[in-house]
Amino acid sequence: QVQLVESGGGLVQAGGSLRLSCVASGRTFMGYAMGWFRQAPGKEREFVAGFSWSGINTDYADSVKGRFTISRDNAKNTVYLQMNSLKPEDTAVYYCAVTRRNFGPRNIPLGIHEYDYWGQGTQVTVSS
Numbered sequence: 001q002v003q004l005v006e007s008g009g010g011l012v013q014a015g016g017s018l019r020l021s022c023v024a025s026g027r028t029f030m031g032y033a034m035g036w037f038r039q040a041p042g043k044e045r046e047f048v049a050g051f052s053w054s055g056i057n058t059d060y061a062d063s064v065k066g067r068f069t070i071s072r073d074n075a076k077n078t079v080y081l082q083m084n085s086l087k088p089e090d091t092a093v094y095y096c097a098v099t100r101r102n103f104g105p106r107n108i109p110l111g112i113h114e115y116d117y118w119g120q121g122t123q124v125t126v127s128s
Helices: none
Strands: 003-007 010-013 018-025 033-039 046-051 058-060 068-073 078-083 092-099 122-127
Touching: 003 092, 018 033, 018 092, 018 122, 033 078, 046 068, 046 078, 058 068, 078 092
Parallel strands: 010 122
Antiparallel strands: 003 018, 018 078, 033 046, 033 092, 046 058, 068 078, 092 122
């Protein structure tokens, strides 16, 4: 069993930055693919960024490429999402998720149904 706790959300002006954290307990991230997702009001939850289980590969949604960076600290069992140049359309609840399933050492699953464990989410609000 894996417990995930996100933090770091808040209210920021457009163009600003935030860094989200996701701490895992119960088991380490190592050997698990993981992802950041977000869900805006009235919209479906969508993939934002993720790591393959090997940690070698990362992937980003087109809407955040060049602005967001995912990273991990295995010693702290923590994954981060650095978000720069934030836009009002980035406003959403952000979730981290982990999958136990093996999609291959370089693949990053993009679908919400491919993940087994989810955090409670952290709200990010970007004002214009």
